[in-house]
Amino acid sequence: MRPNVISDEFQLTRARSLADCQPLQVEDYSLQAAVFASPPKWHLAHMTWFFETFLLKEFVPGYRPQNDAFQVLFNSYFNGIGEQHPRDKRGLLSRPNLEEVFAYREVVDEAMLLLLSDPHHPSYTEIQRRTRLGIEHERQHQELMFTDIKYSLAANPLFPAMSPGTNSPEGDAAVSTSETVSSSLAQQRILSGAAGLLPGTAVMNEAPADELGPGWSSFEGGLVEIGYQGDGFCFDNELPRHPVFLQPFELADGLVTNAEFQAFVDDRAYECPDYWLADGWAAVQEQGLRGPLYWLERDGQHLEYTLQGLLPRHPQHPVCHVSGYEADAYARWAGARLPTEAEWEFAATSQPEPVRGRDTHNLLHPPAREHRTDRQLYGACWQWTQSAYSAYPGFKAEGGAIGEYNGKFMSNQWAVRGGSCVTWSSQARSAYRNFFYPQDRWQFLGVRLAR
């Protein structure tokens, strides 16, 4: 790859991290409402630490880290590198302050661009490869920044929007927490079914859910291949490509909607153990779950917390922020099941659709399905599969600390596929494997049925 191509990608991605944070207020940068919801300031520093650790320290002779303390503070989980600041205490790092983190980014950016500008460096191929990994890593963290700050802001009873003034296209559809929500506009929107359209959301031709879907596609199965193929970037866990045998199956053409999930709630499925895996039922009992994370009922109205604030819940938007257990229980209630990873990937490969992502549609909430051929593979919600996230036959993690990136998490998590509204389109590919614990709900996680 020519030096300026990778440098451009690097700069574009680094700038995007800062642009994404633009709407934040200074108090927001340190919020951490749960162990898994890292503060934006920590993300900004950690992405920088990644380039410093895996590129500058390795390939720039005599490179001196900006600050030795940062090596521990901003190491996420790389035991091969060394000690880590406790994950649940990232929000307590009032120092370095924000300005110092921005300055850290600038210094590392400058050193990285210098490194990338020298194609005669003896390790230039490896430098390019690692930089590509660092770029993809930063894009993954940008997605996490959105979902983490959403979780932390939602802990505030005022339900602040990530950005004041971007509550809704009209600026007035967001539900104020200090006044009654039954007032005119919000209610009219709920009644008209046009509630809560977010910036950039395509307006569907108002076809009711049962007219548009769900619709099923049939696949014969047989011996197929999955795993990354091509000469672009992929993560190590997408390899090696390998054969799998699939029984004939059907996959829903669209994602489960809020209206459909509401029927599950209304049927008191959260009170009926028949639909639930044992661990899922235990979670329902222990946490008192009665619906997806961020769903709220107030004065009889169905609301949903979004990055644009508290909004009337759009019946045709995909349901999101459900755990793997909730997805699985919904599927059982609906007389279906969750797809396997292999089914999902095979179906996505045999019926490709244009990728959408945060960088192409600029949405902060999963949009409604636009038309019959919009299968919502990418750009809306991650889709739970019933597959345990594990190694493909022949998988080998890279040697050294960087090999900790994916492989060591292959235990007790479920694979999710596709990509969400805040995933980069460069990562929205059929082979991409993301993974979460089945109880996790804070990502944009949705449901696609199989049978």
Ligand SMILES: [Fe+2]
């Ligand atoms: Fe990371």
